[in-house]
Amino acid sequence: MEMDLDEVPEGREMSDADLVRSAREGESWALEALYKRHARMVNGMAWRLMPHDPEVEDLVQDVFILAFDRLSRLENPGAFRSWIGGITIRQAHKKLRRRGLRQRLGLARSEAVDLDRLISPSTPPDAAAELRAVYGIVDQLPAQERVALILRRVEALPLGEIAEQMGISLATVKRRLSAAETRLQENLARVPRHSAKGGRYD
């Protein structure tokens, strides 16, 4: 007999905490649901920390594997989003630091990124100019400054959250940002205030 599924009452949406609890009980569908819910955020953040980098795909996979392996350590299951965001940031920082070392040893080269191909076509000119200015200097910055600058200028995270997610003190974040901002301002001064691609940066 065909059941009338319309009679099934509407349930509440499963929260991240529900999914984490189910995943801890060994329910593999809950892991998939957590992935699907947060894949876009993690992919986006990884991409912006390392734009058009061949290592981004590995980074995102590493982040989810690490998070799922350590799920039992997550004290507040409802904070899964922020927790996995922190893992993304720290893993990206690790990769960037290693790459910086390889570059200093002459084992790797820095590849220039054509940001105009990556910026969304609907981006207002001033926002595009700001993105160009930020990404125009990040390759010259030490890994920690680079990450802090992108989290502040692109992700617009509050300073306290940047410190928490990067696992460093607020004072260190401020020092790193101050150094990065100095270079950014120099770079912004070189960006035409009214260019065909860019526009005004205030």
Place this chain on the structure above:
Amino acid sequence: MTEPRSLAEHLPRPMDDIAERKQWAQIRERRAAKRRKRWALLALGLAATAALLVAIPWHGDDALAAGDVLAATETATTVQLADGTEILMEAATALEAEAAEPTEVRLGLRSGRARFDVAHDPSRAFRVMADNVAVRVVGTRFWVGRDGDAIEVIVERGAVEVRDPEGNRVLHAGDRYRSDEPPEAPEAEAETPETLEPEVEAERSAPRVPAASVLFARAREAHQAGNDQEAAEQYAALLRHHRRDSRAGVAALALGRLRLDLGQPARAIAPLRIAARSGPNRADALARLVEAYDASGRSADCRRAREQYLERYPEGVHRAAVVRRCAP
């Protein structure tokens, strides 16, 4: 100092549904490979040290954690947990910790045979899983082993509850269970030790309705075996009998997908509506609902669902597929 504006939306990672599925498949495969490797290394380590007694604390770096594998390769090995629980593993036995929480320890028997002498702790559930057989214990001593394809449980002291796809039963000291043998009294209502939780009581009070976990497992097994019709029936039964179970939203989406795959778009609508309202993957469900309405010729409903999807998930991975749907 003014707060900067977010520029994140202007630099999105180009991802579509296919890329996302591929990424998830790779994550799953890499996790599985990692577990296989970890298992092999640990088994090798135990063989090399021929450990006879291994003590595992609850806290600290050496604490038992989900994913840990306890293995005895060439020598019988006793593992002692911090609460006094002792696990005697015969040679060629491997157990994997599926959960290691203060409120629950769940060990999966991957090979061999082991005796569990479990310390009484009413605040912590202790379970041993072997294939689709679950043994739940409060404080007792019992064996769980594999014999060919069968799972065998022998209780030496106290009582355990054994749950398999046929239902639940309670074994006392001296009782034996084999997964390939019919129960001695198949229709008799299982007895209930006072120590079992109310949840278990509730499930037993309706013995003809399998537990949600059983229906879910049956559906997945049927799907993996390529029997989509059977899988759809099991998911439908889960929704019918366990409407408020945490798996209901996932079951509804799976049922909707299966019915679409089976060429039954009109029958896919109801479960997809549930999944779009309350499942964990609402975007997926809503995109499939658009597809189901479209294939059923319900153009007005299709357009409404399409607008809803585009409004809720303007950058959703199904956007390109959804905008192409619905007759004008």
